[in-house]
Amino acid sequence: MIIWALFLSGLYLVLKDLIPWLKGQRNGETRTRAYNSKTVLRSEEPERFSALQRNRTEGMVVGLMVIGVGFAWFLFGIFSLILLVPIGMIMAFTRQRARKRAKAVADQFS
Numbered sequence: 001m002i003i004w005a006l007f008l009s010g011l012y013l014v015l016k017d018l019i020p021w022l023k024g025q026r027n028g029e030t031r032t033r034a035y036n037s038k039t040v041l042r043s044e045e046p047e048r049f050s051a052l053q054r055n056r057t058e059g060m061v062v063g064l065m066v067i068g069v070g071f072a073w074f075l076f077g078i079f080s081l082i083l084l085v086p087i088g089m090i091m092a093f094t095r096q097r098a099r100k101r102a103k104a105v106a107d108q109f110s
Contacts, residue, residue, distance in 0.1 A: 009066055
């Protein structure tokens with residue numbers, strides 16, 4: 001459940017900045033993130049436009065890191081499930097061996 005939440009929240013954080021970034025690259029205009037947002041045109045203010053686009057790109061990094069944590073958590077879960085089989089086999093073999101040894105000791109004293 002947590003893995004799905006991490007994937008979805010990371011996807012939201014990425015798309016929140018990716019869609020305006022793509023729109024800005026295509027149209028040549030982007031909007032600031034403020035409450036009273038202003039439109040910045042690439043042709044009129046190229047430095048400010050590139051800075052806003054760079055900020056949107058850097059904003060996507062947090063979402064990608066959240067997705068990475070979700071993916072790592074998923075791999076850890078799969079790896080732990082895969083390890084359950086050999087650990088269970090080792091435990092079963094150890095238990096059988098202990099029973100045989102206990103029976104041999106009990107037979108020796110009876």
